[in-house]
Amino acid sequence: xxxxxxxxxxxxxxxxxxxxxxxxxxxxxxxxxxxxxxxxxxxxxxxxxxxxxxxxxxxxxxxxxxxxxxxxxxxxxxxxxxxxxxxxxxxxxxxxxxxxxxxxxxxxxxxxxxxxxxxxxxxxxxxxxxxxxxxxxxxxxxxxxxxxxxxxxxxxxxxxxxxxxxxxxxxxxxxxxxxxxxxxxxxxxxxxxxxxxxxxxxxxxxxxxxxxxxxxxxxxxxxxxxxxxxxxxxxxxxxxxxxxxxxxxxxxxxxxxxxxxxxxxxxxxxxxxxxxxxxxxxxxxxxxxxxxxxxxxxxxxxxxxxxxxxxxxxxxxxxxxxxxxxxxxxxxxxxxxxxxxx
Ligand SMILES: [Zn+2]
Numbered sequence: 291x292x293x294x295x296x297x298x299x300x301x302x303x304x305x306x307x308x309x310x311x312x313x314x315x316x317x318x319x320x321x322x323x324x325x326x327x328x329x330x331x332x333x334x335x336x337x338x339x340x341x342x343x344x345x346x347x348x349x350x351x352x353x354x355x356x357x358x359x360x361x362x363x364x365x366x367x368x369x370x371x372x373x374x375x376x377x378x379x380x381x382x383x384x385x386x387x388x389x390x391x392x393x394x395x396x397x398x399x400x401x402x403x404x405x406x407x408x409x410x411x412x413x414x415x416x417x418x419x420x421x422x423x424x425x426x427x428x429x430x431x432x433x434x435x436x437x438x439x440x441x442x443x444x445x446x447x448x449x450x451x452x453x454x455x456x457x458x459x460x461x462x463x464x465x466x467x468x469x470x471x472x473x474x475x476x477x478x479x480x481x482x483x484x485x486x487x488x489x490x491x492x493x494x495x496x497x498x499x500x501x502x503x504x505x506x507x508x509x510x511x512x513x514x515x516x517x518x519x520x521x522x523x524x525x526x527x528x529x530x531x532x533x534x535x536x537x538x539x540x541x542x543x544x545x546x547x548x549x550x551x552x553x554x555x556x557x558x559x560x561x562x563x564x565x566x567x568x569x570x571x572x573x574x575x576x577x578x579x580x581x582x583x584x585x586x587x588x589x590x591x592x593x594x595x596x597x598x599x600x601x602x603x604x605x606x607x608x609x610x611x612x613x614x615x616x617x618x619x620x621x622x623x624x625x626x627x628x629x630x631x632x
Pocket of ligand 1: 305458509
């Protein structure tokens with residue numbers, strides 16, 4: 291691992307618990323739940339964890355992972371393993387998305403899932419000081435009614451470290467306007483919000499996320515690079531966007547031959563954060579994303595500090611945690627700047 295990147299205090303704001311589950315962990319879960327084929331397990335898992343393919347093939351692989359998650363302990367195992375991965379990378383804080391309705395619709399109750407995840411988060415904190423929080427993600431193609439249901443379900447979940455409500459899934463299924471009411475309801479109840487926009491959809495989808503859904507942060511947002519007026523909007527409103535380079539290049543949100551538009555956003559003063567999205571499925575992690583940006587977009591040491599500070603400022607958690615984290619983060623940055631060996 292790049293030692294210099296390891297020592298950098300990091301914040302991960304765009305990652306899905308389902309997409310963090312490594313092959314070994316999924317195999318363990320699948321065997322316990324008898325959801326893996328008895329024969330040719332290896333080939334079956336190979337199909338889930340192979341790289342390449344477009345957005346729809348990725349969504350199939352994501353769904354295939356979800357198929358095996360059947361009981362609260364599965365979520366505990368996933369969150370526990372991912373916490374260890376983050377600690378090894380020097381991550382201080384992460385907000386992890388979970389599309390809970392995929393599971394509640396199958397009859398797994400919400401509270402035991404959140405309780406299991408919370409236990410893993412607590413253990414990670416006791417072990418390494420890593421702070422983990424959860425974002426409950428809606429599924430866009432299930433429509434506005436389902437999103438309103440999620441906002442209802444979220445009531446009373448703050449005690450399980452839920453800090454926000456998001457919306458992912460098929461960006462081109464329902465327009466932002468359909469979700470205006472659900473996002474207003476979430477805001478009225480004091481939730482911070484985020485939405486996946488400008489991934490499969492174009493710059494207008496990013497504009498709608500800001501103007502119609504009034505979100506606090508945007509997942510991806512990368513296609514805003516194609517419209518200067520949307521870039522201006524993001525800069526003016528200082529809306530953070532979570533760029534996830536490997537995911538966006540794998541799914542075709544950014545063509546592999548195109549110059550990755552990191553500098554377009556940084557040069558306009560848009561608060562960019564860096565995420566790994568679905569690290570196990572894209573065979574990456576946060577450190578690798580930063581390393582790739584160093585090599586391909588000239589991400590300088592100053593830029594690294596800037597994107598991590600942007601992440602810190604964009605977090606959704608409660609003020610007390612934010613204060614504590616801020617002190618640790620800034621001390622870590624000072625130490626990193628003193629000791630950097632690149
Ligand atoms: Zn995502």
